[in-house]
Amino acid sequence: MAKRIEAHGVTSYYGSFKAIDSVSMTIEPKSVTALIGPSGCGKSTFLRSINRMHEVLPNARIEGQLLIDGQNIYDRDVDVTAVRRMIGMVFQRPNPFPTMSIFDNVVAGLRLNGVRKKSVLEEIAEKALRSANLWNEVKDRLGRPGAGLSGGQQQRLCIARAIAVEPQVVLMDEPCSALDPISTLAIEDLITELKNQYTIVIVTHNMQQAARVSDRTGFFSIEKTGDPGRLIEYDDTAKIFTNPSVKKTEDYITGRFG
């Protein structure tokens, strides 16, 4: 059920501003790929291009091809909601629906898909919460508001919500940047477990995190403010962090800029 992602010359715009220029990369199924780079380098923009969330913003558009198992998700006859159902997303700030209980948050995606049967919802909710390592903490208070959990728990709730619909791919946009170290560790462990089932792409500002959780790493950068972001180097994580082929990558990971 995990799928391969191939980007061919993906170029994204916000109005007339070119945010990323011609990004091409192949992401293998059941792997963790980290996207790193300085602020404004377009790594989040690229991530949001993978599930067509980029185009939600006003005047945003995209060129190039993005194939999920060979199917270009930007084809005219592709249903954008189907793409997003296939590709789950976890955001920078935990964003459980504030009006919903823990249970309702987890099954929100299922309900959108038309699943109504209570027993099915309960079964999947438990499975998703267990996968997100949250079940033991919340099993006695599933009816309580999701917004009442701690930040780290909220983020795991959002992961449970994303995987409850059994997506092919899970995108994470700096999922730990708003969390304390212990919650961060919990999420990182979770990512390693989820890798067995899903293709995971994670944007992170934390290079140790990229080194810890990912199999492959893509380094994005910009020449100067206002220039589009480019994929500078994309390789096995071990190679990127020990022996990068591009000077700029080395400068970044050794902390010389960014």
Add this chain to the structure above:
Amino acid sequence: MLFRGTATFAGSMVLIIIAAIAVFLVVKAIPAFQDDTENFFTFKEWFTDGDTPRFGIAATAFGTVLTAALALLIAVPVALGIALCLSHYAHRRVATTLSFIIDLLAAVPSVVFGLWGRDYFYEPVTNLSKWLHDTVGWLPIFGSEGPYGKSVLLGSIVLAIMILPIVTSLSREVFLQTPRENQEAALALGSTKWEMIRTAVIPYGKAGIIASVMLGLGRALGETIALALTLGSVFAINWDFLGPGGITIASNIANRFGEADEFGRSALIASGLVLFAITLVVNMAARAIVYRRREFVGSA
């Protein structure tokens, strides 16, 4: 310290004013309660002259609640639809212009609405009434044989148009406040725009929507002139929407206060006291609804 003092003063002023209004109403109403020869709460008609005054609040209170409820029924779905259109569908420039016009509409005096509504809607409402009677006349609410025109339906439609701008304008603000993260969360789960609105926008704004509807209801309950101009002034309790009829507490006060003697005024103030109580109860009910869901509330 200074701020605290000012805030406490302002807060207590509100309570003092409300208490003062209540005391005024009660004191002025006492003679009417004492000398009424009928039960004030169940008697329908209103005769305050002569030695044996017979008057009661029943018909006017019923009319007040009925017209306001019907007006809400007409106005709220339309208002929420417009508000959602403006907040989530329309192009930003169009939305800004339209919102401005709607806010202007909220500032139109009610007497203008009343006069305009009476002239402009009299014909259409007469025709609509005939049609409703012909098609679904077996329903008691549409059972009237006429004459059509000045009726609960006409009054409620005019009232609905009057409260439309305020409900629209407030709920639009509420919808616009939905956090971007929540909307994106819903979209990323693969919802269509409408599903996203149902999952993220409307639940988040529920408290705000209730508040805006309550403000609309408050205006509808207290509306005077527009209803005095469009209702038929019939003191009866019936569920007839089409025939000549309908009277509200406020329009009854407006119709009679000028010519009433001392005692008549006391009786009208007594009816005002009931109106005051109704609006108070409605507002408290709204508060209770909002409060009950406070843990789940986005904006409140």
